[in-house]
Amino acid sequence: QLSCLLRMVTQHGIPQDWDTYPQDLLLFLSPSDYAGNCTEFFTNVGKANEDVLPREAPQRQELLLEALECLRIPGTKINKTNAEILGWLVCELGEEYIRSSGGSLLKDLSRCGSFLPEQEEAIRDVLSSGNTTFGPPAAWSAFTLSELSGLIPVLSPSILQQIPK
Secondary structure (H helix, E strand, C coil), X not given: CHHHHHHHHCCCCCCCCHHHCCHHHHHHCCHHHCCCCHHHHHHHHHHCCHHHCCCCCHHHHHHHHHHHHHXXXXXXXXXXXXXXXXXXXXXXXXXXXXXXXXXXXXHHHCCCCCCCHHHHHHHHHHHHHCCCXXXXXXXXXXXXXXXXXXXXXXXXXHHHHHCCC
């Protein structure tokens, strides 16, 4: 329905008032067709309903690649500001981005509904390293677990055993 609506909206050219349309429509739009700058575009995409596109949809990976290009991210390290702009697109980042970015993505990743096995392994590696703002698992508190609640299913038994009761 959204791709059909997009065709109708763009039939007579690209509108300049994208803010008056549902944000989910942006998932089917190219950033070059957006009236604002690409950072603004991806901030709005990051707020759109990610469930509109199935996890396997090629558009998700295309959006991520365009966002990384727009934000001019050199290499695989994502800082906190760029993670905020990406919104749910951080859930599409590969294991190399998760490892390189260390703890800066953990809170954002905790909002993801599911992970690929290699993403889970990278998250476990980052958490068990202790080189995050949360510190090593042996120093975690109930507040830490609350902050990382979306990542609890990813935790390995070896990490869980280190957490104080």
